[in-house]
Amino acid sequence: MSDRQIGPPVVTPNEEDTFAGQVGAKATRKQRALRAGDQGVWFGLGMSGLIGWSVAIPTLLGAILGVWLDDRHPQKFSWTLTLLFAGLVLGCFNAWHWVAQQDASMREEDTDD
Secondary structure, three states: OOOOOOOOOOOOHHHHHHHHHHHHHHHHHHHHHHHHOOOHHHHHHHHHHHHHHHHHHHHHHHHHHHHHHHHHOOOOOOHHHHHHHHHHHHHHHHHHHHHHHHHHHHHHHHHHO
16 A cells, blocks of 8 residues: 555645745735836836946046046046045945835735735
8 A cells, every 4th residue: 555645635724724825915915016017127127227327327437536536636646536436336335225225115015915
């Protein structure tokens, strides 16, 4: 004889509650997405572009200011490289802050429902 069980698997009440909660959370998320409208691929690409520009603009401004300072006030170090790096760090911090803020608002919406 084999040890195979015939019929539906035995599920404990605790596992049933956990599964029901997961299904309910997914259904709620899906309904919220349907209410929000069809954001689709273009919305995602737009958000990626927004994050990219939030890094690129401070980096470029730092480089431009650095070139101007190198022409006007030459030093032993390169203003261009220094301010380019500072702009990159500022832009990355800006993007990280924005993504963390969006993540917090999404998590807050999940707990509200």
